[in-house]
Amino acid sequence: MILMKDIVRDGDPVLRKVAAPVAFPLNKEDHQLAKDMMGYLINSQDPEIAQKHQLRAGVGLAAPQVGRSIKMAAVLVPDNDGNIVLQEILCNPVITRESVRPAALAEGEGCLSVDEDVPGYVVRHDRITIRYQDINGDKKILRLKDYPAIVCQHEIDHLNGHLFYDHIDKKHPFNIDPDAVIVK
């Protein structure tokens, strides 16, 4: 079971590396890691388990955040009614298309690897197309918009050594293109 003590924090160089592609079939260790990362998200979204183990809630988790510099991330995204809209292990994900139109979470973003709050709009793309391989190595395409698109951009950033606050305008953190979608 992954716990907060296993999450690497900002300042550790692993968070700024470009992670290595994963080869298929996944070795036993990486297959188990994928399961454990999804397990963390499931546990963290259960109030009782999260409380018991002091887990910060998460809708995504990238392998570099647990010290493994490989291109693998887990996403578990519910809608506002709590229905799961995206549950996937993204291996070797590449954003192949991205809208000009920007989007940002109204509340800003946080990160399990960044202990302090960094206020401001994290400017991302409203719509993206992702090509990736699932845990079995099958090639998949995802076309996403708004909240799930933002979550996946946050995770794919981790695989390329970027953190959310890299996208906040330091001087005017709450300035954003008037055309931007502000996602509640």
Ligand SMILES: Cc1nc(NNC(=O)[C@H](CC2CCCC2)CN(O)CO)c(F)c(N2CCN3CCOC[C@@H]3C2)n1
């Ligand atoms: C938006 C949000 N970010 C939460 N945390 N941060 C994270 O997930 C980081 C990744 C997200 C930060 C912004 C985009 C991606 C983790 N990251 O660092 C991985 O790289 C949440 F926990 C959360 N939700 C809403 C859904 N709710 C369902 C019931 O359980 C509680 C849960 C709370 N929404």
Ligand code: NI
């Ligand atoms: Ni993060």
